[in-house]
Amino acid sequence: MAFEIVQAGMLSLIQDNGRNGYAELGLTQGGPMDPLSFYWANRLCSNPLEASSVEVTFGGLQLVCHQDCTIAITGAPLKVLLDDQAMPMWSSFTVKAGQKLELGHPAKGVRSYLAVSGGFKIKPQFGSTSTVVREQIGGLAGKALAKGDRLPGEGQIQPHQMLPFAYRPKFSQQITLRLIAGYQQKLFSSQQKRRLFNSEYRVTDQCDRMGYRLSGEKVNASSQQLVSEGICLGAVQFPADGQPIVMMNDHQTIGGYPKMGAVLSLDLAQLAQCQRGAIVRFVAVEIGEAQQLLKEQFDKIRQQALVPVS
DSSP states (O other): OOEEEEEOOSEEEEEOSOOTTOGGGTOOOOOOSSHHHHHHHHHHTTOOTTOOEEEEESSOOEEEESSOEEEEEEESOOOEEETTEEEOSSBOEEEOTTOEEEEOOOSSOSEEEEEETTOBOOOOBTTBOOOBGGGTBSTBTTBOOOTTOEEOBOOOOOOOEEOOGGGSOOOOSEEEEEEEEOGGGGGSOHHHHHHHHTOOEEEEEEESSSEEEEESSOOOOSOOOOOOEEOOTTEEEOOTTOOOEEEOTTOOSEEOSOEEEEEOHHHHHHHHTOOTTOEEEEEEOOHHHHHHHHHHHHHHHHHOOOEEOO
């Protein structure tokens, strides 16, 4: 066993790249809320990008290592202590057997990621190790990590490397979400669309892995009498109160609220790092441009040179 949980924090979950292709069975995709930070953590550990890691919400995770291994921590900035010695984020380093690792609490941002070289060796369920607590699937018995849990790993030692500062994500409480229109946009008048794209919204306290409810100018569809249908990641729903809800990784698989479109997945990573009160704006983007932006980002993650650390 690579690590034993001493303190689990508010919500710590095993995640890999997600459980894709099972929506027809009612299983949502799960996966990391901030996939960019997740992928960088694995790259720093010389792992495949989709290797199982730990998503830590609002910090507070404490672990004891039971074998030598190389780890990396990325995402929301927080204090990292190894036997009370401060260690850097966005850089891999070696942890020795018997050492204690502690993660503080982020002053900004929400979610941080802990990767270990070789990945955590968790048995997949329906093709993925991602934990979805609501469905009680993935991770360790479908549950959030708890005190006393043990995380299996191979204990690999890899050369230390860091991601240059210029390429590290910036976490902000003011973000712009690029929206790709869907076929239900016809349910919204030009006036309602202008209202959405010219208004500021705030993240409410109703925000979690299932969805982010925003508060601001009301946007109303011409009809609420819709047949329930499949929902994609990033879909923006407008219930009867006119307040947008952005569907996140653990979203339900079907729903009947009107949807104007879906947020570009790259921008969902920024939303997932927003705390309550963050300011959100929407802009329209064409699907071709969105696809190109996504390709460029993944090419950067795969090809960006990391800096060796002695």
